Amino acid sequence: MNPQLSSPDPWPEAPQLPGPIIMDQRWTDALFLHWRVPEATAAAFMPPGVMPDVYDGSSWVGLIGFRMRKAGLGRGPAIPFFGDFNEVNVRLYSREPDGTRGVVFLSLDADRLAVVLTARAAGIPYVWSRTGFHSAESDGSTGYSVRRFRGGASSEFAAVPELDSVVTDPLSIHLTARFGLHTSFRGRTLYIPNTHSAWPLHQAELIRLDDGLVSAAGMVVAGPPDSVLFSPGVRTQFGRPRVVST
DSSP states (O other): OOOOOSOOSSOOOOOOOOSSOOEEEEEEEEEEEEEEEOHHHHHTTOOTTOEEOOBTTBEEEEEEEEEEEEEEETTSOOOTTTTOEEEEEEEEEEEOTTOOEEEEEEEEEESOHHHHHHHHHTTOOEEEEEEEEEEETTTTEEEEEEEETTSOOEEEEEEEEOTTOOOOOHHHHHHHOOOEEEEEETTEEEEEEEEEOOOOOEEEEEEEEEEOHHHHTTOOOOSSOSEEEEEEEEEEEEOOOEEOOO
């Protein structure tokens, strides 16, 4: 079953993964910031065989922070220490000609060097950084910070979730109902599928944004994000990659 989004409300059915399961992990305390960008701008970053996935006449670039928890290989137990870390990524949204939808990562910042090196060897653009998570009881805010080692870009952003509001609008689902990623590896485009339950989504009020990651990834945005969402998280599993026809 292809992860296609033909009817965004209710949440689309999660696809069945082709075996074997290669990773099992939990994503928690996720903060999603999104801006509109021109389709032509996003197209320049698409690997061969995929195109920008447009919604409401625009492509979208996301700045997403979350906490990786209990990550493990296959169906085995979580990997101690290396299976728990904070991540901040910049991503675009992709689509194959048959409608299969995914994401294209422009950068992924994390503070586990072994994870970064392993992922980069597989063609996924991880960056070794000091990546922090912040939660303040005083104002109920959730936020992330990135300081790349050896200088370079940094980021800090935070928002206050509106936990009494549940978000199910088509745009929010379009940006979060993503069941795989497209990446280039050794001259081929791969699709790495994943599956997870529906993100429990809440509107969030942005209270702080000082970001250099989006521009460092080659994207130009202006002003505050067009969408700010929070989710307490989901459990996800990844399946066997396949080669995309080009």
